[in-house]
Amino acid sequence: MKLNSLGLPKKETEILVAELNILLANFQVYYQNLRGLHWNIRGKRFFDLHLKFEELYNDSQLKVDLIAERILTLGGTPLHTFEAYVKNNRLPVGHEVSKDEQAIHLILECLPLLLKIERVILKQAADIEDEGTNSMMSDFIAEQEKTIWMLSAWAEQEI
Template identity: 75%
Template sequence: MANKNQQPETNILGLPTKESEVIAAELNILLSNFQIYYQNLRGVHWNIRGKRFFQLHVKFEELYNDAQEKIDMIAERVLTLGKTPLHTFEDYIKNNRLEVGRDVSRDTEAVHLVMNSLADLLKIERVILDESGKIGDEGTNSMMSDFIKEQEKTIWMLKAWCEEEI
């Protein structure tokens, strides 16, 4: 532990080591939840039925492709911070905070599942954003800001699709 005259130990990025480890752990929680979100999207993409099939089938594919890119970005940020990204289904399930969609085929139910998942991801991301901001971790901070901005817009669009007020 550092005293008043001593600087905290930093990693090669110049970030405080202890706090960076905490952020990496939070990023692994986000990674786990993004994997569940991704699987939910695959499920609704495969199982969607009804008159809005064509519209939603394409939208869910767009969203799961985006989620797949974000999963890679999160894992690489964990590595950049010097830790190992989680990579087993057991870890993902243990850290999951999202509703798991099972056999969701109705359009409105599927859209609500996606919106609720995004809202839950936002909660995790805001914690990470706060923590990364405290230590000047601009790499993580920027990534979280970008994710939050995109996901808030997606929620707005999905709510508009549902004809619900924000």
């Protein structure tokens, strides 16, 4: 078995990098959804949600950078074009969402789909003992599960 400079199996690491690129593309779409929600939110909950969406998109922007840097660390090349993001996207895209409940529901549609990709990566990383990727995915998953819980409570919806 050929190992890379990190001591990880080359072939399996290439597969992991491909999945990380899918996550990167989907996070870019999620980030853009959040920017749109931040810009377009209207109504009596404007001030609270405007700030919350800014918090979420800033967090997403950091995660995008972490994912891209992990791809580079593993010897891959991060996707970096809108064409690649759209091609690999699995998330719904928000179009002119301005109502509070509609905005929260869009986020609640996106997060479980991100979690699904992250759990695939978590398993792949664990299988090849890639603790760096595994740790990053664990952190992402824990944060996003908490966000789902909080937004579900806001929307008075069962998890």
